[in-house]
Amino acid sequence: MNSLQFTTESSSNGVIEREFTVGDVPGVLWSPASGADRAPLVLMGHGGGNHKKHPAMAGRARLLVTLCGFHVAVIDAPAHGDRPVTAHDEEEVENLFRARAAGEPEGPIVVRYNDHLAKLAVPEWRATLDALQALTEIGTDGPVGYFGINMGTAIGLPLVAVEPRITAAVFGQHWPDTLAEKAKHITIPIEYDMQWDDEHISREDSLALFDAFASKEKSLHANTGRHKELPRFEADSAVRFFARHLGGAATPPARTDV
Known part of the structure; x- marks a missing residue:
């Protein structure tokens, strides 16, 4: 098993940030500067074209750390952030840009490429979870959640489908093509975000993926707006969701500044 090696550490406003x-596989772990000896862990998947320390990742992580006292970890997906890019990666990105410029549907390309990345990333995430749980401040007996939208769903949903240590998850904004069958194997509590006016993912596709989850407890959050207009208050909702299901913290008040 690969061990976790910390490479940098900084602290601000009650949050410790450690790259590892x-x-x-490079990643970053945000933790409370003080608090309980053990705390729940939330794994977060970033979106396509982004990276582990993208502002959306850092902002959501700080909410979970400061309001709930959780640990939050993100790793760079294959071909993202500090990861190497292959000729296949470059070809798929070129295909996407070509379709976008021509006004053609992006979905088939994104689905195909994200499925390829997920096959690589799921084993990496499981190895990372092994390494994180070896840390004293996390341990093997604490609850684990997963939070990922867009490509974070494309990678996270297959991960959650095979990883019994994850007991609650927030997903959203992806096509059902390669994910619906995997969603049928997921029974943990789920919160799912969709944009009602998404120009790339139809309402029917969003509802089909939500419907595929076998979870007895699942909530659909449908907001008006286009694909990149997911309201910031959905991050607050995700924090409250994880506070309910991972325990160890009171339900936080609503926040709209991240």
């Missing part, structure tokens, strides 16, 4: 590697 597990094998050749």
